[in-house]
Amino acid sequence: MKHVPIRMCVACRRRRPKGELLRILVTEEGFVIDPSGKRPGRGAYVCPDSPECRSEKRLRRFAGAKARALAEALAAYLGGEDGQGKDLPAG
Numbered sequence: 001m002k003h004v005p006i007r008m009c010v011a012c013r014r015r016r017p018k019g020e021l022l023r024i025l026v027t028e029e030g031f032v033i034d035p036s037g038k039r040p041g042r043g044a045y046v047c048p049d050s051p052e053c054r055s056e057k058r059l060r061r062f063a064g065a066k067a068r069a070l071a072e073a074l075a076a077y078l079g080g081e082d083g084q085g086k087d088l089p090a091g
Ligand SMILES: [Zn+2]
Pocket: 009, 010, 011, 012, 013, 014, 046, 047, 050, 053
């Protein structure tokens, strides 16, 4: 049987297969979106398909004062309400 790694979304705390979540690299400078999920370093995960999980409010528990920057990076990467901005680099 294939092993499916499970990760937890830092916003809603749901556990999901790693492939369904978007990885965020935690660096000293801040957060970097890591779509490949392969960059070395400490990672965190959020649901890319749930706008709730990208909101500053939901991210604050995890990111604290940097929640706003993280929410903006996620919005830039994943697109806003209108789905625009997917090609913008984050971080
Ligand atoms: Zn979530």
